[in-house]
Amino acid sequence: MPFAIEADLILHNGRIWCGREEGISNAVAVWQGKVLATGSNADILSLKGSATEVIDLEGRFASPGLIDNHLHLIATGIAMGFVDATPAAAPTLAALMKGISERAATTPKGGWVRARGYDQVKLDTGRHPTREDLDRAAPDHPVMLTRACGHVSVANSRALALAGISEQTPVPDGGVIGLTDGKLNGFLAENAQNLVKAVMPEATTEELIEGIERAGQHLLSFGITSCMDAAVGHVAGFPEIQAYEMAKVAGRLPVRVWLTLLGDPGVSIVEESWRAGLVCGAGDDMLRVGGVKIFLDGSAGGRTAWMTRPYQGEPDNIGVQMLSDAVVEQVVKDCHDRGYQMVCHAIGDGAIEQLITAYEKALAANPDSDRRHRIEHCGFPTAEQNARMKTAGILPAPQMAFIHDFGDSYISVLGEERGVASYPIGTWMRMGLKPSTGSDSPVCSPDPFPNLHAMITRQTGKGTVMDAAEKLGRAEALQAYTEYGAWSQKAEAVKGRLVPGQWADIAVFDNDLLEAPAATVLSGTRCLLTLLAGRIVYDAR
The missing domain is CATH 3.10.310.70 (Diaminopimelate Epimerase; Chain A, domain 1)
Incomplete structure (x- = not known):
C-alpha cells in the first residue's frame, strides 16, 4: 500500500490565483512549508489528515506572497x-x-x-x-x-x-x-x-536589527513575503550584513530578503563581502546575497536624474552624472567577473545609456547568457535602449508606485511628452523583458495597492493618465509582483507561484484583485492573512 502524504495545512473555498499560466484554484495544500497540491475543494480536502489545519477562505482571493523588487528594509524601519x-x-x-x-x-x-x-x-x-x-x-x-x-x-x-x-x-x-x-x-x-x-550618530547593531524587524512586520501586513534590500551598507556599512545574520538567527527576520551590496566607490562593501565569502547566491531562501548596486544618477522629481535633454524651465540642467564612464565600466566588469549580478540605479536616459553600455562590454568580455543584470528604476528609456536590453538579457526593475506618487511631478519637471512616457511597463511586458515591481520604500510606501492600481490604470494619485498604452492586465500586474519578482532574483524555481514544490508563501485579500473595480483595488483593499512557508505570520481576520 503506497504511503499517502497528509497535508499540514489546507486553504479551501477561495479564489486562489496560482500564477498567470496556472490560473485559479479553489484550494491549496501545504506540506513541510511548501505547496503540496492545488485544485478543487474536494481533491485538496482529500489530503486532510487528523493533524491537518484547515482554513476556510470563505470565497476570498489569495495569491502567491508579493515580492517587492526594490526597497530599503533597514532604512524603512528606521x-x-x-x-x-x-x-x-x-x-x-x-x-x-x-x-x-x-x-x-x-x-x-x-x-x-x-x-x-x-x-x-x-x-x-x-x-x-x-x-x-x-x-x-x-x-x-x-x-x-x-x-x-x-x-x-x-x-x-x-x-x-x-x-x-x-x-x-x-x-x-x-x-x-x-x-x-x-x-x-x-x-x-x-x-x-x-x-x-557623516556627522550623525551611527546606528547601533540593535537599531539595525530593530529596523529589519519593524519594516519586515510592516511588509507582512500588506501580503509582501519577499523583498530586495536595495543597498545593504548604505546606512551603516558592512555591519548591516552582521545585523541581518543576527536578525535571522534570533527569529527577527520576518520576510525573505535578497541582499544587494552597495558598490559605490568610497563606500563599497563588496570587497569585504567577497573576502567573507559572500558571493552572489550565498545563503538560503530566507536570506541570500544578491547583486551589487552602484548609483549612476539621481531622481527625476528632484531634477537630478541624468537626462540627455534638459529639465523643463532649466535649460542648463540635465541632472547629475554620478560616475564617469570609465569608473562605471570598471566596477561593472570587476563585479561581473566575480560572478555578481549587477542591480544598478539608473533613471534618466543618460544614465541608462551609460549602464547598458557597461553591461554590454562586461558580457562581451565574459559571456553569461543568464546573468540577468538589472536596471533599477529604469524610468525614461528610449526604444533603442529597450531593444538593447532585450538583446543582452538585461531586466528592467521599475517601481510602479512612482507613477502613482510622482507621475504629476514628472510632467511638471520634464513636460507632458516625456513625463507620461515614463516607466513603460506595458512595452516591457510585450517585449518579454519580464518586468518586476516594487516600492523603493521609504521613497514610497510599501503598500502594494497604489502600485497595482498604477499598473492597471496608469493613473497618478491625482488621476492623470500616464500613457494608457502602457497599462497592464490584472494577471500581468500580479505576475510582475510575484513570478517576475522571483525571476529578477533568479529564484523562480522556489517562489513566485503556487505550484507543487515552491514555498507556500501566500497572501489573502478582502478584494478580488482580478475582478474588483480599479478604484476599490486602490483604496478599499486589505491584506487579511499572510503565510510564509505555510506558517501564519500576519492575521487581520
Whole structure:
C-alpha cells in the first residue's frame, strides 16, 4: 500500500490565483512549508489528515506572497521613527514645519531631528523648504529633512555647521550644494548629503536589527513575503550584513530578503563581502546575497536624474552624472567577473545609456547568457535602449508606485511628452523583458495597492493618465509582483507561484484583485492573512 502524504495545512473555498499560466484554484495544500497540491475543494480536502489545519477562505482571493523588487528594509524601519513629511501627513509647508517643531519639543536640545517624505511639487508653496524654514521650526536642534526620493535633503543651520559646510565648501563629485544669492539655502543633493550624514550618530547593531524587524512586520501586513534590500551598507556599512545574520538567527527576520551590496566607490562593501565569502547566491531562501548596486544618477522629481535633454524651465540642467564612464565600466566588469549580478540605479536616459553600455562590454568580455543584470528604476528609456536590453538579457526593475506618487511631478519637471512616457511597463511586458515591481520604500510606501492600481490604470494619485498604452492586465500586474519578482532574483524555481514544490508563501485579500473595480483595488483593499512557508505570520481576520 503506497504511503499517502497528509497535508499540514489546507486553504479551501477561495479564489486562489496560482500564477498567470496556472490560473485559479479553489484550494491549496501545504506540506513541510511548501505547496503540496492545488485544485478543487474536494481533491485538496482529500489530503486532510487528523493533524491537518484547515482554513476556510470563505470565497476570498489569495495569491502567491508579493515580492517587492526594490526597497530599503533597514532604512524603512528606521525612517518609521522619523517625522512623517509625506504629502498625506504634511500637505502644506506650515504643517510640515509644525511636525518638525513638535518633534524638536520632545527631543533634547542638540539632538537630531529627522524627517522624510516631502515632495516640493505637492507642497502648497511649490518649492523646497529652506534652511531658514527649518531654523524657525527647530532653532536648537540639527535638522535634516529628506525628500521622498532620498536623493535630495534640506539641512538647517545647526546641521550645516556640524558638518562644516559653508559657502566655500567644495562641492563633492556627484553632488549639489544649494546657494541663493551666494548664501547656503540648505539644499543638498546626491553625494553632498553625505557631508551631513557623516556627522550623525551611527546606528547601533540593535537599531539595525530593530529596523529589519519593524519594516519586515510592516511588509507582512500588506501580503509582501519577499523583498530586495536595495543597498545593504548604505546606512551603516558592512555591519548591516552582521545585523541581518543576527536578525535571522534570533527569529527577527520576518520576510525573505535578497541582499544587494552597495558598490559605490568610497563606500563599497563588496570587497569585504567577497573576502567573507559572500558571493552572489550565498545563503538560503530566507536570506541570500544578491547583486551589487552602484548609483549612476539621481531622481527625476528632484531634477537630478541624468537626462540627455534638459529639465523643463532649466535649460542648463540635465541632472547629475554620478560616475564617469570609465569608473562605471570598471566596477561593472570587476563585479561581473566575480560572478555578481549587477542591480544598478539608473533613471534618466543618460544614465541608462551609460549602464547598458557597461553591461554590454562586461558580457562581451565574459559571456553569461543568464546573468540577468538589472536596471533599477529604469524610468525614461528610449526604444533603442529597450531593444538593447532585450538583446543582452538585461531586466528592467521599475517601481510602479512612482507613477502613482510622482507621475504629476514628472510632467511638471520634464513636460507632458516625456513625463507620461515614463516607466513603460506595458512595452516591457510585450517585449518579454519580464518586468518586476516594487516600492523603493521609504521613497514610497510599501503598500502594494497604489502600485497595482498604477499598473492597471496608469493613473497618478491625482488621476492623470500616464500613457494608457502602457497599462497592464490584472494577471500581468500580479505576475510582475510575484513570478517576475522571483525571476529578477533568479529564484523562480522556489517562489513566485503556487505550484507543487515552491514555498507556500501566500497572501489573502478582502478584494478580488482580478475582478474588483480599479478604484476599490486602490483604496478599499486589505491584506487579511499572510503565510510564509505555510506558517501564519500576519492575521487581520
